Amino acid sequence: MKALHRRKLLTATAVLAVFGLAATAIPAQAAEVGVTSTQIKLGMTLPMTGTASLGYNKIPGAAKAYFDYLNANGGINGRKVTLVVKDDRYVPTEAVAKTNELILKDKVMALLAPLGTANVKAVASSVNPGRRGVPVLFVNTGFSGFADAKKYPTTYTVLPSYIMEAKIMGQYIKENFAGKKIGLLYQDDDFGTDALAGFKTAGINFAVKVPYASGSQSAAAAAGWITKFKAAEADVVILFGVSSATSAMLGVAAQLKYAPQWMLGSVGGDATTIKLTGVPAGVLYNAIGFSPVPATTDMKDEYVKFFSDIYTKAVPGSAFDLNVLLGMNTAFMAAQALKAAGANPTRKSLLAAIDSKGATFANSALVPAAYSKTSHVGLTGYWVGKYSPAGDLSPVGGTYVSYTTDSGAGAVVKTTYKRPAMPAKGLPN
Amino acid sequence: MKKVRILSLLSVTALVTTVLVTAPTVANAAPMCDGKSPIQSCVGVTSDGAPYAMQVPANFNGTVALYSHGYRYNVDIPAGIPLIGGYKITNTPEPVPGGNAEVAKYFFSQGIAIVGSGFARQGWNPDSAIKTNVELIDTFKKQFPKTTKVVAWGSSLGGVITQGLAEKHPELVSAVAPMCMADNVSAELTMAGDFLWGIKVLFDPTIKAGNYSAGAAGVAESYGDLVKVFTVMGKLQASLTTGAWPDTSSATGKALAAAGIPSRSALLLLGLMAGLPTQSAHFDSISGPDGALKLTFPLAISPVLAILENGTNAAALAVLATQDVENQTGGAIFDNTKTDYSARVDAERVIFNAALSGNTAIDAMLGALSAANPGAPRAAGNAAAVAKMKALHQNTGKINVPTVLMVGVADPITPAGASQRLVDLYAEQYAAEKAAARKAYQASRDYKTPTNKLLMLWNTTPSNYTKFDAAGSPITSTAAAQGTNHCNFTSAQLVLVAKSLVQASSTGKLPSGGALYTAVRKAGNLSIDKGISVPWLKAYGDN
Numbered sequence: 005m006k007a008l009h010r011r012k013l014l015t016a017t018a019v020l021a022v023f024g025l026a027a028t029a030i031p032a033q034a035a036e037v038g039v040t041s042t043q044i045k046l047g048m049t050l051p052m053t054g055t056a057s058l059g060y061n062k063i064p065g066a067a068k069a070y071f072d073y074l075n076a077n078g079g080i081n082g083r084k085v086t087l088v089v090k091d092d093r094y095v096p097t098e099a100v101a102k103t104n105e106l107i108l109k110d111k112v113m114a115l116l117a118p119l120g121t122a123n124v125k126a127v128a129s130s131v132n133p134g135r136r137g138v139p140v141l142f143v144n145t146g147f148s149g150f151a152d153a154k155k156y157p158t159t160y161t162v163l164p165s166y167i168m169e170a171k172i173m174g175q176y177i178k179e180n181f182a183g184k185k186i187g188l189l190y191q192d193d194d195f196g197t198d199a200l201a202g203f204k205t206a207g208i209n210f211a212v213k214v215p216y217a218s219g220s221q222s223a224a225a226a227a228g229w230i231t232k233f234k235a236a237e238a239d240v241v242i243l244f245g246v247s248s249a250t251s252a253m254l255g256v257a258a259q260l261k262y263a264p265q266w267m268l269g270s271v272g273g274d275a276t277t278i279k280l281t282g283v284p285a286g287v288l289y290n291a292i293g294f295s296p297v298p299a300t301t302d303m304k305d306e307y308v309k310f311f312s313d314i315y316t317k318a319v320p321g322s323a324f325d326l327n328v329l330l331g332m333n334t335a336f337m338a339a340q341a342l343k344a345a346g347a348n349p350t351r352k353s354l355l356a357a358i359d360s361k362g363a364t365f366a367n368s369a370l371v372p373a374a375y376s377k378t379s380h381v382g383l384t385g386y387w388v389g390k391y392s393p394a395g396d397l398s399p400v401g402g403t404y405v406s407y408t409t410d411s412g413a414g415a416v417v418k419t420t421y422k423r424p425a426m427p428a429k430g431l432p433n
Numbered sequence: 434m435k436k437v438r439i440l441s442l443l444s445v446t447a448l449v450t451t452v453l454v455t456a457p458t459v460a461n462a463a464p465m466c467d468g469k470s471p472i473q474s475c476v477g478v479t480s481d482g483a484p485y486a487m488q489v490p491a492n493f494n495g496t497v498a499l500y501s502h503g504y505r506y507n508v509d510i511p512a513g514i515p516l517i518g519g520y521k522i523t524n525t526p527e528p529v530p531g532g533n534a535e536v537a538k539y540f541f542s543q544g545i546a547i548v549g550s551g552f553a554r555q556g557w558n559p560d561s562a563i564k565t566n567v568e569l570i571d572t573f574k575k576q577f578p579k580t581t582k583v584v585a586w587g588s589s590l591g592g593v594i595t596q597g598l599a600e601k602h603p604e605l606v607s608a609v610a611p612m613c614m615a616d617n618v619s620a621e622l623t624m625a626g627d628f629l630w631g632i633k634v635l636f637d638p639t640i641k642a643g644n645y646s647a648g649a650a651g652v653a654e655s656y657g658d659l660v661k662v663f664t665v666m667g668k669l670q671a672s673l674t675t676g677a678w679p680d681t682s683s684a685t686g687k688a689l690a691a692a693g694i695p696s697r698s699a700l701l702l703l704g705l706m707a708g709l710p711t712q713s714a715h716f717d718s719i720s721g722p723d724g725a726l727k728l729t730f731p732l733a734i735s736p737v738l739a740i741l742e743n744g745t746n747a748a749a750l751a752v753l754a755t756q757d758v759e760n761q762t763g764g765a766i767f768d769n770t771k772t773d774y775s776a777r778v779d780a781e782r783v784i785f786n787a788a789l790s791g792n793t794a795i796d797a798m799l800g801a802l803s804a805a806n807p808g809a810p811r812a813a814g815n816a817a818a819v820a821k822m823k824a825l826h827q828n829t830g831k832i833n834v835p836t837v838l839m840v841g842v843a844d845p846i847t848p849a850g851a852s853q854r855l856v857d858l859y860a861e862q863y864a865a866e867k868a869a870a871r872k873a874y875q876a877s878r879d880y881k882t883p884t885n886k887l888l889m890l891w892n893t894t895p896s897n898y899t900k901f902d903a904a905g906s907p908i909t910s911t912a913a914a915q916g917t918n919h920c921n922f923t924s925a926q927l928v929l930v931a932k933s934l935v936q937a938s939s940t941g942k943l944p945s946g947g948a949l950y951t952a953v954r955k956a957g958n959l960s961i962d963k964g965i966s967v968p969w970l971k972a973y974g975d976n
Contacts, residue, residue: 054728095731096784097711097718101896108962126784129968136964192791194783217791219732 036350038113044083044342044349047106049092049099049127050119050144056094059247059277059327060119063144064089066331067116069318070311070339077431080342080349087335088112094119096126103127107138114354117162117334119144121194122218124159134158137351141341141358142334142382146271148198148411151381158351160358162334162382164296164371166198166244167205167411169270172294172386173242174206175407175416181265185211187238189229189253191245192217199244199269205413212236221249226256233264244269251281258287266291270386275395276325285395293397294386297368298404300329301396306426307333307368314430326397333368336430340365343432366424370406384408385419464576472541475576476526483565485550486526487573488537494544495581496938497573498931499566499606501598502527502549503589503920504615506753507556508652515663517749524551530588530612535924539931546580548573556757557618559826562594563601570605584934586610586837588920589847593617596828596836596855603833608937610837610930613844613920616851616970617827619766622758623972624707624848625751626767626812627774628744629662631703631802634809635689636665636696637681643812644765645756655756659749666745669700673737685801685808692797697737698790702798704740705781706774708850708971710843712894713742714913714921719897722905732787735899738907743845746919750846758822764815766822772811775799777971830858832886835937837930839890839922839959842967846919850969852889857969859887888933888943890953891960892916892926915958929956 038045051057090102142162190196192215250272344357362375371385385408408419464475475487510520528549587595592614629642645651668679676695716739721730866883894916900908
């Protein structure tokens, strides 16, 4: 709203002016919300129960596993990082209520990795973390719009955008499936809109596009989708939806023995989650997948090994999968941001730290991050893999070849990005 | 799911405030006082014919609280009309909100008198009501010369009148409290008009939805609209789970139905276009019953039920206020020929995507409602009538005296955005006052921080409040949740406002700091969090 921007400017000017009047009288700095001498409190909302929770509900445990490790090794300048987790069941209005609780009752310093495009958008418009100055770190959605620093001034993405993913998928299709009939299953909201924009930029023409309304995914719906893909004689079917949509589709496809060349978007492509729904691993075999971080089975990768060791000890019996790796990676980046925010971190210094140093934060991704004073864009690309007979995603040809691009008209290019080495003991410098 | 009982729950009393005192009919005579103690009661009639009532405690300390009641229909409603039938025009005075005894008791305990009129004209009346209040203040002061301070407060349209009084006559009041304040007439009736227009063009094209005939014929047309709108809402309620469209639907509506779009999605879209809250008295858009609908209910059903409950509540006022203002201005005042409804729902379409049945359905509905579709003809206002409407009293939002605002965040009649507008405008005003103070400092070297003149009390909704019975059906027989319905305040909340007014009038400063936090907490379901921000009424975004 125009009036609000103007007001903000006027207020800032007035504050500066008053300080200018009494430059010698520097006020004592008030303690930041959520920060004490012993603790830094962060908050997270995501689906912990309900149909959308599968897989995602491991993220808090993963993040806590890293924070526990961090705290056992001195925390952030002696402060322990605690994470308050609220279940929003993937319902936007509930995310609003739970985020309000985090900010007003739990008094967290920052929000960490809230999940879901609709939820983050609902919180942005109803809770107004931007207006409150509350950092929203590393949102768990690839909706490109959240990188708009004017609209979401305290929000930082981490996942590559859905537009980037679709562009990279499109490039792969053109290089490997030229002349084939392509089908697309997508969520009929901003998630899908981003994907459609990316495919359009990539110049992909679909034989059939099948939208599904968020929340409508089911086995019965999947049978209808398959009918449409069969009717269009799709050779390659892209599943660009959430895990429950992917699982419903693959489960029914297995029953109907429908087996096109599958291509899975990263959001719904976690094999562990898919298999938990009863989908046979064999259905995934040779499907093509995309990921910004290394394969979760790649124990030669120092980050994967490090995070896997911590998680296995912290949550014994729980599989180390993509959701866990991303959750720990996000916590690791948050720790570096807090460390970089200074001896007495504030919300403002935390945001400034990401602006100035975020692009250099060590993390497991094989693609660069684009944080800067003018960009809230996180990771910028993917490597392409295929699922093994056991359902594990591994790089095509056995070597990671990563591609990077932007959310605009920029080209898809192979990246020469050199990932920072793991800091000593996996702790922020 | 069992049939949800919504229509019987409508809070007609929320629109038509409780009357309190019988007054004489002789205009402009001196008040007639009973001389009783400890409370002396006086009644009279202002020069414009507004009956008033005064109640003055024996320990009167010189402060009087002037209350302005909210909108009352300015036509009788035949008994046969559902929900609101049987209403008779009344101008009985109301010196405290709804005749609330606890509020009156508080004032009397402080030695404060109360006064209020029933206004001479009902319906949309700020122009005349502000004049009535000015005269009433003068009359009170003459009757009780000890009077030193006047605090003014009001609810709903009475909030507009109260704010208007403070804007036009700040010299008369030392503090004011517009509660559940309506917005200016054009913004309010745009909201009403948008919703009615949508109901008409999709669900029953025989609804007039404005542009009523002059005089009695127009009143009769509005009665007809009320029946039709309530009938449509009943049909939509009955087909909530099936998604079937009312048999009265337009060709445009039937085309959307044929495309597989459920009627509930269309109803929700209309509510979002108009700016109705998506939380209502009994539906929080969060909770779901145990079982299969645990997630589906809040995602796809509850927001629609909230619009149904809120929309039905608002529809009566929408029809009757439109007819009233058209009668005052001489023609159609709703004009959506240039309204971009797609822009209106840009923020909400992703949040309620599931209930709206996805982007494809949303785009189809918005396409059907676009100005390019002759099957959904836009309403054109009468230019002269629109100009007259804009010439009716409009609050600028200027805060002249200590002001307390209180509103439910999900008030369906007077959305919280009306209060938010004042909050935002005051932020600019305060920044300008600070700048002026800084400039003055350059000359005087004496910096005086401007005094804050605004306290915003948000009446918030509970985290979740929809209740379900053992069969999983929503329970709608309970009292409306806090933060919902129109002017749904507790006595404790009203007393807090009264106390704040009293403090501000005696000290010139609004409550603040720890004492305020404690008082707010004790009053319950209120927040003074400055981070709360709700959208302005949709009409402001159209410009």
